[in-house]
Amino acid sequence: MTGVLTTLRAGDPGLVVVGGGIAGLRTVQTVRSAGYTGRVTVVAAERHLPYDRPPLSKQVLTGELAPEAPVYHGAEYFADLGIDLMLGQQARRLDVERRVLHVGDAGGGELTVPYSAVVIATGARPRRLPCAEPPEGVHVVRTVEDAAGLRAELLTGPQVAVVGAGFIGAEVASSARALGLDVTVIESAASPLARAIGQSMGDLLGGLHARNGVRLVCGRGVTGLHGTDRVEGLLLDDGTSVAADLVVVGVGVVPDVEWLADSGLPLDDGVACDEYLRAGRSEVLGAGDAVSWPNRSPGRDAYRTRSQQWTTAGDQGRHVAEVLVYGADAAGPFEHDLYFWSDQYGVKIQGAGLLNRDAALLELRPDRSRLVAAYRDADRLGGVLTVNHPKEFRRLRALAAAGAPWSQIAPREMSLADDLSGGDAA
Ligand SMILES: Cc1cc2nc3c(=O)[nH]c(=O)nc-3n(C[C@H](O)[C@H](O)[C@H](O)COP(=O)(O)OP(=O)(O)OC[C@H]3O[C@@H](n4cnc5c(N)ncnc54)[C@H](O)[C@@H]3O)c2cc1C
Structure with a gap:
């Protein structure tokens, strides 16, 4: 193990994670499961224990879940992992030369939190x-x-x-x-x-x-x-x-990174990280909705993107932890197919891969209660979108991740125009 967090001496201040969303949570869980025993602190502006956002527009609005219900874990879980939670505390400034985070305290003052490594996971706010x-x-x-x-x-x-x-x-x-x-x-x-x-x-x-x-x-x-x-x-x-x-x-949302304006970190639609999610320094990394990075999928050129999806944020949290504990070479670059889901009008939509283009329909029920669509990227299967078909989604997602040739799925393609008119009449 040769990561920043495994070359520490006794008394080093350890890992500080800024932001208590899914990216921050997965970071602290993963450094612990990877064997890091040093100090871990989460500085989180919200006064709640880390909680799940996706239900907020779904079950919480319909009343199936109480608003306070979707916390991931109770306080004792974090205590058992030896993680200090500084809830309701807003990071105001990062001094990367002195390796100190400046945090606003409840009384309007400021306290300083030193770090050996820091992860920026401050997410985004609604535009x-x-x-x-x-x-x-x-x-x-x-x-x-x-x-x-x-x-x-x-x-x-x-x-x-x-x-x-x-x-x-x-x-x-x-x-x-x-x-x-x-x-x-x-x-x-x-x-x-x-x-x-x-x-x-x-x-x-x-x-x-x-x-x-x-x-x-x-x-x-x-x-x-x-x-x-x-x-x-x-x-x-x-x-x-x-x-x-x-x-x-x-x-849409705006990444919450204004507090880093005078830090000297690269900022461009969030913190502009490299392929290992490092923000210009080996001990400063970023994860989640607050960061952009050069993403790559099999056989394709890297393109800079900022995800706004739960799964990517959590996977980035895990990845920065691995970079910090095992080192960048061992962890490898962060590559993601940008998987997302959405639950609306009683259907589950799932998507992954390159979807910002027209798609070929492979299956469509007239009432849209089931849909399978494939996206072409040159001569390969580039992405998949399904409605209420998790099994087919998993199969095509795996094919896309493996860079499967388009010819493997193209024979099933149906006419979108024909089916759309049939669907609307139904
Ligand atoms: C209503 C809703 C529904 C969603 N549904 C889906 C879905 O169905 N599927 C899907 O894939 N994705 C969904 N998403 C997106 C997903 O929830 C986000 O991508 C994910 O929460 C991002 O996680 P994060 O940890 O990067 O950021 P956040 O969850 O935004 O967490 C960042 C935390 O950092 C805190 N913070 C900000 N600035 C500071 C500071 N200066 N100091 C300290 N703390 C700070 C914030 O208060 C926040 O608590 C949904 C999002 C919302 C809002």
Whole structure:
């Protein structure tokens, strides 16, 4: 073992992880399982024990889970692992020369936390609309508090508008419909999810909204919000308005890295890490929604990307721990197929690989209750998207990861245009 954390002397300050999300959690779990026995500290701005975000737009909004329920582990779990949790404490500055983290304390003062190695895992926060927001009725969903506040208002029976038809927006719309509410989704792009899964599949999955009684308005931007004390509706860029007394904004996230502005670390759409997730120094690494890195999949050139998915964040947390304990050569570069899932309108969507292009449909039930689509990358299978077909997803995901030739799946390809018209009529 030749990583930074295994060449420490007694009394060294050990590992400090900034951020208590899934990336931070997997980091501290993995350094321990890899045998690191030195000091481990997590500095986390939220006052909660690390918790799971994906249920916040799903089961927490529908009431199947209490907002405080999705914590991963109780306090005793961290105590048993010998991990110090500094909850409710915000990192303000990183001095990489002196190897010290500056942290705001509850009284408005500042304390310093020295480190031998530090992992930046501060995630991201929701992007807001560029127009003025009335003080009441406009929501985002990132934290337990956001979800609890939104759920409480959904229970009053409002007319709901969701801005952004990405995965979070679609899940919120689905949850609001499950509560029997009137919902409109506004999307500025011509098709929902086009950048994530390509236009053809975006159009297909966007059809789930209408099938479930949600109005979807595409190709329209929001230029203003009506209402003084409380939101009363949206003003769109064609001059029309959408009435709403509750608005949920789901227009993407911004990496939480401003606190690193004077650190000298490379910042570019998050912390710009190398292929081992190091941020310009062997003892400073990054993981999760806060970082970009040059990703590579089999046989393809590396491309810089920033994931916003739970599985990638956790896998990056594990990887930085391995780089720190075993060394970069032993851990190898971080390569990921960017797996994601989304649960909406009673279906499970799963995707992996390069999906930002048109896809070939391999299977589609007219009511969209099952779908299998394959994405071509030159002469290979580049990615896969499925609805309610985990078995086929696993099979095609493994083929894509192995760089399987496109000819291996192409014979099953069906005509998207034919099937779409059949599907819409059903
Ligand atoms: C509502 C919702 C639903 C989702 N559903 C899915 C899904 O179905 N499938 C999927 O694949 N992904 C989903 N995601 C995305 C997934 O949850 C994220 O990709 C993942 O949580 C990122 O983990 P992270 O640890 O990088 O960051 P976060 O989970 O954002 O954790 C970062 C933590 O760092 C803290 N922090 C920030 N700045 C500081 C600072 N200066 N000092 C100390 N602490 C700081 C933050 O408060 C936060 O607690 C969803 C996300 C949301 C919000």
